[in-house]
Amino acid sequence: MSILDYRRQSVRTAAPRRLYQAALAALALAVFVLGTAASVDGCTPARDPRFVGTATCMTCHKGITASDLRDHFAGPHAAIDCETCHGPGLEHVRAGGRNGILIDNPGDDPFGATPDLCARCHADAVDGHAMTTHFTKGAASCNDCHNVHKPGGFVFASDPDRFLDNAGYVQLCGECHAQQTGEFLRSGHATKDAVTCGGCHDLHVPATFTAPPENNQLCQQCHASFFLGLDSPEAVDFHTGAFHPVDPAGSGASRCVTCHLPPQRRTNQDRGPHDHSLLTLRPAETNALIAQGMTPPPNSCAGILGCHDASVPGSGAPFNLDHPSDNTVLQRFFDQIGGIPEKVQ
Ligand code: HEC
Ligand code: HEC
Ligand code: HEC
Ligand code: HEC
Ligand code: HEC
Ligand code: HEC
Ligand code: HEC
Ligand code: HEC
Structure with a gap:
């Protein structure tokens, strides 16, 4: 033509x-x-x-x-x-x-301009979001997660029920957090359809948690129940072994997340990424990696900021992640951990 x-x-x-x-x-x-x-x-x-x-x-x-x-x-x-x-x-x-x-068209706004519009009616949600890393690091603003025109109010058409189910969260968060989402899908929380990302994360409060992880309230808001078994200090002691007594002040001894969401790299452990499968990482697995000639990541005992890892400066712990004999001793202690009284009987 x-x-x-x-x-x-x-x-x-x-x-x-x-x-x-x-x-x-x-x-x-x-x-x-x-x-x-x-x-x-x-x-x-x-x-x-x-x-x-x-x-x-x-x-x-x-x-x-x-x-x-x-x-x-x-x-x-x-x-x-x-x-x-x-x-x-x-x-x-x-x-x-x-x-x-x-x-x-607020869809054309530069990052961070849309909240002014939303704040006219949702001041709390906007104030909370403004203090999260999603906002301060310019990672995600309202329109990245919400679409005010869709039935559920989220970027994809979900169930008109405002509470996202697992499929909804996986679609919403998986786009930017593929690693955490993939691991989460392997956890009992997902396979039993018991908990969503939203069970632990609130994207509209500064810390992004539904309760503090330090004093175990994050997990205990559900697990301190008769049905889930960790409903007394004795039950937590039993679960975490005599050497990790229940610790309501949150200084760290029985902290659920150090064993169940171990960090995946040795530097900046507090910043993540953390393993979201909830499966503990055994010291014996560390030795298997050492045997393959790899530099092992922290395991559940080395934990956040090196609970039992003398290779982390200042942790003062007697065990060293890089020493197979230390890991062998740790594994013996580890084998005594993880029981839940009701389930044991
Ligand atoms: C005479 C038809 C017509 C009417 C009436 C109309 N629009 Fe539109 N509008 C369009 C067309 C055509 C487009 C461009 C194609 C598209 O985005 O669908 C558009 C685009 C838009 C956009 C996107 C702008 C952008 O920058 O991408 C917005 C927002 C919008 N309209 C809002 C409105 C609102 C609010 C009203 C009522 C006040 C309205 N429109 C009335 C025809 C109309
Ligand atoms: C509560 C605020 C709000 C109301 C009410 C609202 N909009 Fe929007 N609209 C938005 C925002 C925010 C965006 C940007 C969404 C994005 O790009 O993620 C948008 C985007 C749009 C667009 C461009 C994207 C598209 O889907 O084509 C059009 C057209 C539009 N709106 C039309 C309308 C019309 C027509 C109405 C009334 C029936 C309406 N809006 C009511 C906030 C609103
Ligand atoms: C003019 C007031 C107004 C503005 C502006 C506004 N909203 Fe809303 N929004 C409402 C009302 C009213 C509801 C319904 C509340 C309810 O059902 O409890 C709502 C509901 C919602 C919901 C669902 C919450 C729920 O409890 O079901 C989301 C998500 C939401 N808005 C996001 C936004 C975002 C994002 C913006 C900015 C782009 C925005 N809104 C702008 C008034 C507004
Ligand atoms: C990283 C994703 C994400 C971002 C960014 C985000 N939200 Fe949300 N928002 C959610 C999720 C998830 C929920 C919880 C849904 C539920 O459990 O009901 C929610 C809930 C809400 C609700 C209803 C509950 C409440 O707290 O009032 C409103 C309103 C809302 N968001 C507005 C906003 C506004 C305004 C912005 C921008 C300042 C924003 N959101 C940014 C994911 C996000
Ligand atoms: C558009 C991309 C995007 C989406 C969608 C998104 N996030 Fe994020 N999120 C990020 C980025 C990027 C960071 C990392 C900021 C940093 O620390 O560099 C982050 C950080 C986080 C953090 C760490 C917060 C902190 O204070 O350390 C959590 C928790 C989180 N996101 C959860 C979620 C959840 C749950 C969803 C789904 C509801 C979600 N995100 C959706 C991009 C996104
Ligand atoms: C919103 C409630 C809730 C929260 C918060 C929660 N859980 Fe759970 N958890 C459950 C439920 C319900 C089950 C399923 C129990 C069953 O069906 O056997 C479960 C199961 C588990 C399982 C067993 C998975 C399997 O394969 O059977 C582990 C491990 C676990 N949770 C650890 C944690 C840890 C660690 C935390 C805190 C970081 C936590 N949970 C926070 C409700 C919750
Ligand atoms: C059982 C509770 C729980 C659930 C469910 C959960 N998270 Fe987390 N998440 C945490 C904890 C605890 C941390 C922080 C670990 C730490 O700092 O010790 C975290 C950290 C994060 C971070 C920051 C980076 C990192 O890995 O530390 C992102 C991003 C994140 N979660 C995304 C998600 C997404 C997406 C989902 C759903 C697919 C999800 N989380 C489900 C408890 C949970
Ligand atoms: C010292 C490490 C450690 C701490 C701290 C810890 N756990 Fe565990 N947990 C384990 C081990 C080991 C298992 C056995 C399964 C495995 O290896 O993953 C386990 C298993 C579980 C199970 C699954 C039990 C079953 O048989 O269904 C749940 C639920 C659980 N833990 C919740 C929690 C909660 C909630 C906390 C905090 C109060 C917590 N854990 C603290 C090491 C720990």
């Missing part, structure tokens, strides 16, 4: 489309005029002549001439007018919406 043919063809197709757009704009304006005549209560911005009202927006935003926003009315913001968030739409409508001109 020559350039000329191409231009002739595009003129042929473009002309009727422009007519159609003009007709739609006229229809939208008609809906707008009738809508304002029928007046609305003081909360609706339709009184300001630059605001046209949600019904007018929906004459186009049905998926044929413009993107389909009908889902919006099955979502948490169904009762809020389009222009409350997008600003006045008259100019956009007059222009037939063409290419989305003359209207605010």
